[in-house]
Amino acid sequence: MQSPDIPDTPPIGQPCGHYGGSPMELGADRNIGLLIKHVHILLHRVIDLKAIPLGLTANQWRPLLLIEHKGVDTPAEMARAMGVDTGAVTRTLDRLESKGFLRRERVPEDRRVVKIVLTDSGREVAARILPAIAETLNIHLQGFSEAEIAMLFALLKRMIVNGEQHLLQQTAEHAPEP
Structure with a gap:
């Protein structure tokens, strides 16, 4: 199957053999994985800088977006969505709660379950994160x-x-x- 968006490409799923495993081929300037990782790191660093005026640290803006836009509403779901352990999520939620951006509520039907709910100020701040992300992406796509x-x-x-x-x-x- 050819990619519909890219003309004259080999079928999807067939190895291309572009890399052979030598240090020259896998150097930082030729390694797709490293280049993508570098872009990922830069994107997050710029977003993190834009989140500081919102009162958020690097690890705090993402949970707000996951709650607001992805419907993540329990600490366990948050840990899975972020790929971190529940202890790290608990510490992050503690900080966000102390800043007044969210609250945790027990589910009356099952007191073991805790739901995460954004406060009004949490929703206001979450609404300002997406424009910061859009601006960051536009910065990185300048000249394209x-x-x-x-x-x-x-x-x-x-x-x-x-x-x-x-x-x-x-x-x-x-x-x-x-």
């Missing part, structure tokens, strides 16, 4: 044409599809037989 941005989306999506297909295939191959 619309066609280049569309190509970048297509290429990154294709990498995701390739990786997900490989993971599914490997998981199926290594699954224990019933």
